[in-house]
Amino acid sequence: MKPLMVELGERSYPIIVAPNALADFPQICQENRIALPKQLVIVTNDTVAQHYLATLQAALAGYQMLVITVGDGESFKSLASYEHIMSQLIAANISRDAAIIALGGGVVGDLAGFVAATYQRGVDFIQIPTTLLADVDSSVGGKTAVNHPGGKNLIGAFYQPRLVVIDPNCLLTLSDRDYRSGLAEVVKYGVIYDPELLASLEQHSQAILQRQPDIIAAVIRRCCEIKAAIVAADEREQGARALLNLGHTFGHAIEAAAGLGEWTHGEAVAAGMIIAAKLSEQLGEMQTSEYRRLRQLLVDMGLPVTPPQLDPQTWWQYMRRDKKVKAGAVRFVIPVGLGQARLTSDIAPELVDQSIQQALTDS
Numbered sequence: 001m002k003p004l005m006v007e008l009g010e011r012s013y014p015i016i017v018a019p020n021a022l023a024d025f026p027q028i029c030q031e032n033r034i035a036l037p038k039q040l041v042i043v044t045n046d047t048v049a050q051h052y053l054a055t056l057q058a059a060l061a062g063y064q065m066l067v068i069t070v071g072d073g074e075s076f077k078s079l080a081s082y083e084h085i086m087s088q089l090i091a092a093n094i095s096r097d098a099a100i101i102a103l104g105g106g107v108v109g110d111l112a113g114f115v116a117a118t119y120q121r122g123v124d125f126i127q128i129p130t131t132l133l134a135d136v137d138s139s140v141g142g143k144t145a146v147n148h149p150g151g152k153n154l155i156g157a158f159y160q161p162r163l164v165v166i167d168p169n170c171l172l173t174l175s176d177r178d179y180r181s182g183l184a185e186v187v188k189y190g191v192i193y194d195p196e197l198l199a200s201l202e203q204h205s206q207a208i209l210q211r212q213p214d215i216i217a218a219v220i221r222r223c224c225e226i227k228a229a230i231v232a233a234d235e236r237e238q239g240a241r242a243l244l245n246l247g248h249t250f251g252h253a254i255e256a257a258a259g260l261g262e263w264t265h266g267e268a269v270a271a272g273m274i275i276a277a278k279l280s281e282q283l284g285e286m287q288t289s290e291y292r293r294l295r296q297l298l299v300d301m302g303l304p305v306t307p308p309q310l311d312p313q314t315w316w317q318y319m320r321r322d323k324k325v326k327a328g329a330v331r332f333v334i335p336v337g338l339g340q341a342r343l344t345s346d347i348a349p350e351l352v353d354q355s356i357q358q359a360l361t362d363s
């Protein structure tokens with residue numbers, strides 16, 4: 001199948017979606033004119049390694065490989081893990097012409113990407129995502145980061161991979177909770193960009209939840225297509241890319257306030273999208289029927305739609321650290337109906353507080 005491309009001039013790169021892509025990795029590189037260097041560094045965690053490392057290593061027999069594992073979970077997307085990886089790269093004398101391969105979900109991808117962006121001021125980076133969330137979102141677009149106790153992704157860099165290789169078969173071993181978490185970002189694409197995708201998620205919700213391979217591969221391709229188009233138009237989030245942050249101003253606050261890892265990223269984004277939709281309803285930009293339709297879809301996907309009870313001060317403490325803050329004002333992504341969204345700072349804080357309260361009490 002023809003690769004999707006993220007068009008960024010000299011830094012353009014392909015996204016390959018193919019069953020068994022892990023085993024075919026060197027051939028995929030060759031077909032896409034990616035010359036693998038002699039030294040390869042695979043960053044992963046023990047959970048993913050147990051399922052997929054041997055297949056990738058066998059495919060790459062003949063290359064010098066250093067495997068670095070990090071702890072499993074959001075709390076390991078940290079400066080401590082970053083330092084752990086850096087120390088191993090330095091101890092092994094990994095040179096600037098090596099390539100770092102992230103094999104794992106969004107945590108491994110974001111962390112390994114930030115290492116790749118900064119080790120000796122930048123080495124080549126390849127994403128091999130293994131969760132639905134990483135397939136449809138985090139492996140594409142070059143946002144790399146680690147968390148800080150003060151908030152999500154506060155330390156990072158824009159650094160694009162050279163290649164993204166997605167093997168949808170990896171999803172068969174993913175837990176239900178993590179699979180559903182990825183569906184939140186899938187729904188997000190429908191809300192901000194693609195009403196047909198939303199309708200198709202509603203129509204095929206059972207097949208999607210059962211992880212039927214054809215449907216899942218089609219969903220992954222469509223999401224990557226949307227993300228690639230948005231990133232190509234606005235790589236560094238000066239405009240349209242901010243729409244990919246729908247639900248995240250609230251979602252990141254939920255994740256950080258609850259303690260990283262208590263809510264998965266997708267769960268927090270789902271509840272955050274409901275608050276954003278409530279805001280939109282209050283502004284008269286989303287009909288009540290559309291709000292209820294979105295809420296029902298998230299419920300059908302097994303995602304939380306009720307935010308946690310936090311006091312307003314806590315919400316605002318985290319929301320003020322959002323990366324979309326401009327000239328001191330928090331900017332919100334507001335869905336306009338279902339299928340479009342806009343970014344605005346022109347929202348009264350009382351309306352935000354009210355929307356959070358209403359999302360909390362809605363049933």
Ligand SMILES: NC(=O)c1ccc[n+]([C@@H]2O[C@H](COP(=O)([O-])OP(=O)(O)OC[C@H]3O[C@@H](n4cnc5c(N)ncnc54)[C@H](O)[C@@H]3O)[C@@H](O)[C@H]2O)c1
Nearest residue numbers: 047105106107130131133134137138143170173174178265
């Ligand atoms: N860079 C971006 O653009 C971007 C976009 C969205 C989310 N993110 C970030 O991604 C992170 C969330 O990613 P995630 O949901 O993939 O979480 P994750 O990386 O923690 O993976 C979820 C769980 O699944 C396990 N796992 C991974 N692949 C597996 C497989 N194939 N089979 C069985 N288990 C597997 C992991 O070990 C982990 O326990 C968050 O930190 C979020 O901020 C980044």
Ligand SMILES: O=C(O)C(=O)C[C@@H](O)[C@H](O)[C@H](O)COP(=O)(O)O
Nearest residue numbers: 137141143152153241244245248323
């Ligand atoms: O790629 C983007 O742009 C996104 O905003 C995608 C989000 O799903 C993702 O969670 C991202 O990491 C959030 O970025 P941040 O800049 O709000 O930390």
Ligand SMILES: [Zn+2]
Nearest residue numbers: 185248265269
């Ligand atoms: Zn996200």
